[in-house]
Amino acid sequence: MSEIELVVDNFAGGGGASTGIEMAIGRSVDIAINHDPDAIAMHKVNHPTTRHYCEDVFDVNPKEATQGKPVALAWFSPDCKHFSKAKGGTPVSKKIRGLAWVAVRWAKAVKPRVIILENVEEFKSWGPLVKTEKGLYPDPAHKGETFEKFVSELESCGYVVEYKELRACDYGAPTTRKRFFLIARSDGQPIVWPEPTHGPKDTLEVLSKLKQPYHSAAECIDWSLPGNSIFNRKKPLAKNTMDRIARGLKKFVIDTPKPFVVRIGQTGFGGDRLSYSLDQPLTTITTKAEHCLVTPTIMVNNTGHTGSAVTDPLKTITTGGNQMLVQASWIKEDYSQSTGTAVEAPLGTVTAQSVHQGVMSAFLCKHYGGNYQGAGIDVRNPTDTITQVDHHALVEAFLIKYYGTDTGQSLEAPLHTIPTKDRFGLIRIENQDYQIVDITMRMLQPHELAKAQGLPEEYIIDRNPEGKRVSKAVQTARIGNMVVPQCAKALVQANLPELCENKNENRSA
Structure with missing residues (x-):
């Protein structure tokens, strides 16, 4: 031998x-x-x-x-x-x-x-x-x-x-x-x-x-981890960060005929969310935590409820000179029985005990430098390069089905009179209007970055040999x-x- x-x-x-x-x-x-x-x-x-x-x-x-x-x-x-x-x-x-x-x-x-x-x-x-x-x-x-x-x-x-x-x-x-x-x-x-x-x-x-499809960023995301609302923070987000979120929402949620969606978790709207895979790779993972995940969630309410009354001022997200107003209102119904479904699939059976369907649409917001003008990453695609300081953030937008008569307005037009129930931030999916009720953002965690970098599930990253x-x-x-x-x-x-x-x-x- x-x-x-x-x-x-x-x-x-x-x-x-x-x-x-x-x-x-x-x-x-x-x-x-x-x-x-x-x-x-x-x-x-x-x-x-x-x-x-x-x-x-x-x-x-x-x-x-x-x-x-x-x-x-x-x-x-x-x-x-x-x-x-x-x-x-x-x-x-x-x-x-x-x-x-x-x-x-x-x-x-x-x-x-x-x-x-x-x-x-x-x-x-x-x-x-x-x-x-x-x-x-x-x-x-x-x-x-x-x-x-x-x-x-x-x-x-x-x-x-x-x-x-x-x-x-x-x-x-x-x-x-x-x-x-x-x-x-x-x-x-x-x-x-x-x-x-x-x-x-x-x-x-x-x-x-002849080839297999790319693995997606979505496959690397732990959907059970909640993000923090971008509104009413003790320390407001920087203008550049808000601008990036606005560009991402416009490109990957509002202007996308079929935005990426996943179900919200069994504990309901605003709570823990089930872990579901997305279908495209992340961008390069770097040595710093710079990746954030942004996820818009769509709530379908078959009772016709449009959320609580507007008691707080609207929050403005600017993109260039245009405004997109999003109200962070709360849903009063109990969504603990919500099972959810992808927008492409038929809705699950609707019963007297469970009349709500919940889905969530997400994209990755990239925090590079102040000069970065991109919209981020569709989670159905691979991530960008992962670096030593992660620059990907997950953005989640939560929406509720809208039954009003108003169909929204152009971002370039003057704002309509604000009624007692917010009607801005409308999105149309499968011929149905949905309204954004909250937006959350969080940085991707090390175990998510490890998956994006191609490491096996069992790879140990959080402890040393001792x-x-x-x-x-x-x-x-x-x-x-x-x-x-x-x-x-x-x-x-x-x-x-x-x-x-x-x-x-x-x-x-």
Whole structure:
């Protein structure tokens, strides 16, 4: 029997790449290296059989770490912040930008058969820096020169090098995260780029079952978690936040012929809500908690009740110069027996004891910077990139069936006289008018972000190997820094099929 080849994960982080590799080969990676104790702790609790080095990658001697054993795969995911366009016009660090050189060090020292490097798309622009009064900045006159030298160094070590950008949602993750991947081989075998396995649900390839439909952001959301009303807060939401919510409501609820809807929970309007999946992937998950979930809920009241009298001032949400007025009135009926149904499906049986049907429509509001002018994300689609500080918020709009004669008004027209029962914020769905009665918003939680990043349900993110609880901030940062496992899995299966053939044997060993 030939000697077992090692698999090494440099910049292992919380274990995203290692998890994807394990999905492919059926066992944990042999060696994981990362300087961050929090990252190593998350990796260790999920990959206990791996040998961990909590050190700077340049402080680990490849020959000593591998102990003379051959290396099948060395994975590298160097810090991407000082290449990413998300960093904006701030100075960069030469040391951090130079972390990728450790791949050349491993190539020269132990010559892995396959090297895979992951980074942001801008990694190809790696070049010299120029010093200014504010610090070091990339020199536009020499853009990409260091990257070309990096590739040449690998080639001089006997490697064939190719690189390409891949989107995680194309391989089964619920995020659109796009990343640069470089593959270098020294074993004479061809470099193989995996074919996408998923696509938009309305494409011919999906309809003909040649591909699977994208996973959605909705599948990652825990619908049992309530949001907080955007009205009557002790500290009002910022104008930019309200503007984003308004744009999202207009695009994904008011102007959408078939808004996304789910049932409200068994405890009724305004209470806990059942967990239902949405049908499209989230956008990229980052290392900060910046994702918020916004969900409009539609209440169907067959008794004709339109809510309580308007006793509080209307709350104005502006989009440009237009106004959309939404009254946060309360529903007086008991909705504890409400079962709900999707607007596309027939209503459930209506009985004397249960005459109400409840549904909820949701979208994701994105909190990037003050200049972000988008409407957010339809939860039937994948999420954007998940970052170290989450920027997705869930917005929920609660509505009640409206039986009045007023059909609403144009957002551009002067406001009508406000009656004792609010008639603004009307939405028409399936030829029926509904009225918004409340809007809630909350940030996505770490366990939701983990699902959006493609981590398996059983992945442990909230405690370390000693059982100590991990803060939400640390959880979010580790998740946002992770490689999406589905990309690592696809690349390993395509380029190291011989390791994957022994998958069942590896698991039983």
